[in-house]
Amino acid sequence: MLPQLPDECLDAVITSPPYYQQRDYGIGDIGNEPSLDAYIQNLLQVFEQCVRCLKPTGSIFFNIGDKYESGSLQLAPYLFANAAVRHTGVKLINIITWVKPNPEPRQYRRRLVSSTEPIFHFVKSDEYRYFYERFMAHRDLVRQRVKAGNNIGKQYMELIEQSDLSPEQKQEARLALQQAIAEVQRGEIASFRMKIRGIHSEAYGGYEGGRKSHLKNKGFTIIRMYDRAIKRDVIECPVIAVKSPNHPAVYPEYLVQELLHLTTEVGDLVLDPFIGSGTTAVVAKRMGRRFIGFEINPDYCELARRRVKETVVQPKLLECFV
Ligand SMILES: C[S@@+](CC[C@H](N)C(=O)[O-])C[C@H]1O[C@@H](n2cnc3c(N)ncnc32)[C@H](O)[C@@H]1O
16 A cells, blocks of 8 residues: 555654564565565565655654574664665664563573664655654653762762761762752753762863862862753663553554654654554554554554544653653
8 A cells, every 4th residue: 555655745654564584464464474585675665665755854763673593683674774775775864772671581591681672763865854852851861860869979978988088078078969969850950970089080181170170179079961861872661661452562652752752743644554553653643643554454453443543632741761
């Protein structure tokens, strides 16, 4: 059905295609080809259509997992991404790593449990829309506050005690530290670092002058960071964040929300060519985006329709604490 869509009608494509030789979704499905090459060729056909239908301002996200064959990873996601770039001329903006804090609890003894998957972010042109500020800003900030309050503060407090500062200097350092922690907790600053004489290096690179003399005279200095957290190419999110519909490979709503929030606006049109239980459509609807989804298995289509019907538009975003 993809060829029936007009050129440049989509604002985003977000999907998780069937992984190579992992599951059997029924006749005509992608993923059960006899070779990895054939799988990538099939996936490329879908990808080419997605590129054709994407507006120059749009983004395409493909989440693909890998497969072990005779004890070795096949690099299927990366072979696909490489082929996608070479065949269609798209740009690969990021490989976002989805970190699963709750991977399948299997013990292999001869290798570590895989707990990440790549999400490839492709664009068609440099005009792609991107709302950098929105990406995980909320969660990073909350986490930083908690972390700063609980851990960093405690560590610095111990270092002050261990230092050879005079009792008066220690008291001043404790007060300054408590003030910095409170500023982080109130969200006034993003973070801070403390330097204590005799414990931390006194070299400052570009920060000569005031700070250096503060460190020398008072015995400590605090460097405040006003910028929000650096946005890393990582999304941490449990495998099923909300509820588990009857489908074997549902991805988290939170993941889709982050990607939609980062690259689309209310009213935009989103496609998932492998919609499964309908997660992409559910999140799109909740966030006021329009959506199209394709699915080969009629039972999953029914499930997706039901989930979409039960979803209401709401401005509040899902939270995901891991
Ligand atoms: C990994 S699942 C997607 C799950 C989805 N992200 C969710 O949260 O429910 C891939 C889906 O692609 C469907 N599929 C496989 N081959 C297909 C094809 N040729 N056309 C459309 N859907 C297909 C499968 O039935 C399966 O539901």
